[in-house]
Amino acid sequence: MSLLQHRPWLATGLLAAMFAAPSYGLPEPPKESPAEEAEGCLGCHEDPSIEVAFADGTRRTLQVDRNAFAQSVHFGKVACSECHPGFQEIPHPERRYASEDEFRAGMRQACQTCHFQDYSRYMDGVHHAVAKEGGAAPTCVDCHDAHAVTPPGKPRSRVSDTCSTCHSDVAETYASSVHGRLLAGPRPDDAPVCTDCHRSHDIQDPKSQAFLLRTPETCGGCHSDNQRMKPYGLSTKVMSTYLADFHGMTASLAAPHAEGSTRVTAVCVDCHGVHDITKVDEPGSKVMKENLLKTCQQCHPDAAGDFPAAWLSHFEPSLERAPLVYLTRQFYVIFIPFVIGGLVLQILLHFWRVVVNR
Amino acid sequence: MSAHEYVVRFSTRQRVEHFVVMSLFVILALTGFPQKFYDSGWAAAVVGLFGGVPQMRWVHRVAGYCLLFATIFHFFFVLLEVVVRKARLSMVPERQDFKDAIHQLRYYLRLEDTPARFDRFDYREKFEYWGLVFGNMIMVGSGLVLLYPMVVARYLPGELIPTAKIAHSNEGLMAFLVVITWHVYNAHFAPDIFPFNKTIFTGRISKHHLQKEHPREFERLFPDESAAAVASAATTPAAPAAEPPAPAPGS
Numbered sequence: 248m249s250l251l252q253h254r255p256w257l258a259t260g261l262l263a264a265m266f267a268a269p270s271y272g273l274p275e276p277p278k279e280s281p282a283e284e285a286e287g288c289l290g291c292h293e294d295p296s297i298e299v300a301f302a303d304g305t306r307r308t309l310q311v312d313r314n315a316f317a318q319s320v321h322f323g324k325v326a327c328s329e330c331h332p333g334f335q336e337i338p339h340p341e342r343r344y345a346s347e348d349e350f351r352a353g354m355r356q357a358c359q360t361c362h363f364q365d366y367s368r369y370m371d372g373v374h375h376a377v378a379k380e381g382g383a384a385p386t387c388v389d390c391h392d393a394h395a396v397t398p399p400g401k402p403r404s405r406v407s408d409t410c411s412t413c414h415s416d417v418a419e420t421y422a423s424s425v426h427g428r429l430l431a432g433p434r435p436d437d438a439p440v441c442t443d444c445h446r447s448h449d450i451q452d453p454k455s456q457a458f459l460l461r462t463p464e465t466c467g468g469c470h471s472d473n474q475r476m477k478p479y480g481l482s483t484k485v486m487s488t489y490l491a492d493f494h495g496m497t498a499s500l501a502a503p504h505a506e507g508s509t510r511v512t513a514v515c516v517d518c519h520g521v522h523d524i525t526k527v528d529e530p531g532s533k534v535m536k537e538n539l540l541k542t543c544q545q546c547h548p549d550a551a552g553d554f555p556a557a558w559l560s561h562f563e564p565s566l567e568r569a570p571l572v573y574l575t576r577q578f579y580v581i582f583i584p585f586v587i588g589g590l591v592l593q594i595l596l597h598f599w600r601v602v603v604n605r
Numbered sequence: 606m607s608a609h610e611y612v613v614r615f616s617t618r619q620r621v622e623h624f625v626v627m628s629l630f631v632i633l634a635l636t637g638f639p640q641k642f643y644d645s646g647w648a649a650a651v652v653g654l655f656g657g658v659p660q661m662r663w664v665h666r667v668a669g670y671c672l673l674f675a676t677i678f679h680f681f682f683v684l685l686e687v688v689v690r691k692a693r694l695s696m697v698p699e700r701q702d703f704k705d706a707i708h709q710l711r712y713y714l715r716l717e718d719t720p721a722r723f724d725r726f727d728y729r730e731k732f733e734y735w736g737l738v739f740g741n742m743i744m745v746g747s748g749l750v751l752l753y754p755m756v757v758a759r760y761l762p763g764e765l766i767p768t769a770k771i772a773h774s775n776e777g778l779m780a781f782l783v784v785i786t787w788h789v790y791n792a793h794f795a796p797d798i799f800p801f802n803k804t805i806f807t808g809r810i811s812k813h814h815l816q817k818e819h820p821r822e823f824e825r826l827f828p829d830e831s832a833a834a835v836a837s838a839a840t841t842p843a844a845p846a847a848e849p850p851a852p853a854p855g856s
Contacts, residue, residue, distance in 0.1 A: 550758070553763035557758055572768045587783065
């Protein structure tokens with residue numbers, strides 16, 4: 248991209264310089280680095296009184312915090328004019344914005360030039376869907392900031408802090424959950440933060456079955472990982488045992504065809520809770536034996552008696568746990584090969600004898 | 606004896622029952638196996654065919670109920686025939702069946718020169734019939750436990766529900782394997798049968814086949830011809846199609 252194309256005033260200056268310098272030929276154009284350009288912009292934009300007025304009567308500051316901007320991953324690499332094209336002319340040509348939303352919508356386009364993949368993921372996400380309908384939803388700069396762009400997950404707790412700007416009630420519940428406490432503890436890297444389950448740009452509607460029926464994969468990502476579960480003494484069989492049961496099998500089958508938000512089957516969060524998830528043996532745990540019937544009744548209002556025992560609590564059947572299930576399974580492990588083997592042998596013998604007779 | 610002479614082997618009721626059970630078996634296997642092999646690609650394709658898991662399960666349950674009613678009807682009719690028409694219980698295993706089985710096995714191993722001489726239903730047919738009856742009872746019983754887990758758990762241990770799931774899943778697999786090996790071989794691929802034993806659909810068996818496969822029944826039906834057949838099978842005079850002496854219960 249030509250420097251001159253975007254800086255007509257610079258072209259004028261250069262022409263003047265050529266005529267003013269008779270014997271040196273064409274001088275090197277003074278190439279302005281992104282930092283140098285920023286210096287020029289900050290000359291005005293550090294001023295807290297600099298503002299833009301919108302047609303709807305609202306105003307917005309145009310101040311840029313020098314120190315915050317200096318921390319940005321973009322600082323010194325991306326020039327102001329790359330995100331704000333058409334503002335090189337000073338004074339800036341007059342522009343009219345109906346509202347702050349319109350102003351921000353224009354600015355957002357700038358991100359996709361470099362971050363096309365994340366931008367298009369965002370377009371698939373629930374935040375964009377809300378924004379499209381005219382609702383209040385965050386765009387790039389609401390989570391990443393406009394000028395103080397720093398790695399969003401450093402430290403990890405920053406992710407939940409960012410989301411809590413709008414989702415403060417959820418953030419509060421999460422903070423007291425087993426995952427939230429882990430995040431605040433000495434091993435924050437082990438804790439799932441908002442974006443680990445919800446993703447960051449292509450966030451799905453959390454009430455949709457398309458999202459909920461993938462919960463086993465979401466939770467299983469960590470909970471079937473031996474390395475991750477070892478320090479906490481947690482079983483990694485939780486996913487396989489869930490999938491082997493009626494609920495898990497239904498979730499696997501229904502996931503590719505999921506639509507709407509009518510519950511098809513119970514997934515992890517239906518029994519364990521979502522943001523309020525606790526340790527299984529903690530008081531108030533939805534899955535401890537005393538509370539299990541009540542948890543079942545959320546979906547099976549008629550559940551009574553020994554119904555919770557129909558679920559083997561993520562244990563694989565054994566002689567100690569669920570002996571009837573174990574023995575039935577072992578019976579068929581022997582019986583099916585015995586019967587089918589016997590019949591196939593008889594078929595082969597019959598066939599052989601017929602052939603021999605001919 | 607002409608190859609075009611027939612004996613009625615199965616009544617209309619029996620042929621309809623076979624057709625109903627066969628159709629239900631196919632529907633139940635088609636709607637059941639995707640649930641057993643839930644993580645395979647073809648399972649997802651079959652679910653898509655039905656428009657979703659709830660729809661597929663609905664078909665499975667309706668077919669299951671139909672099988673339950675078909676089983677009840679079957680035993681009701683057998684009882685009726687036995688009590689009212691004094692029919693012979695030709696499907697009940699007898700001492701002779703065990704002798705036949707051993708004889709047949711010895712024949713396969715070339716320890717006997719001739720195959721066992723079977724009556725109306727041979728031990729293989731009886732085995733398959735009773736296999737179906739007991740398998741059916743397990744499938745219908747465990748299916749009902751899975752359909753009404755809340756009712757079951759109110760009175761019985763909850764562990765029966767995952768037990769029923771294991772039993773339903775494995776018994777179903779076994780039934781399927783028996784049918785695609787044993788039944789398909791005996792009704793289609795056995796060298797003397799190939800390509801298709803139509804008797805259960807037409808109800809008729811040729812006298813030739815009856816004499817070959819059920820010689821003892823043939824002797825009871827046609828005592829004169831049997832004697833002649835021993836002398837010379839080629840010169841046996843033609844005889845009109847005959848009714849069996851008594852309607853036989855069993856599918």
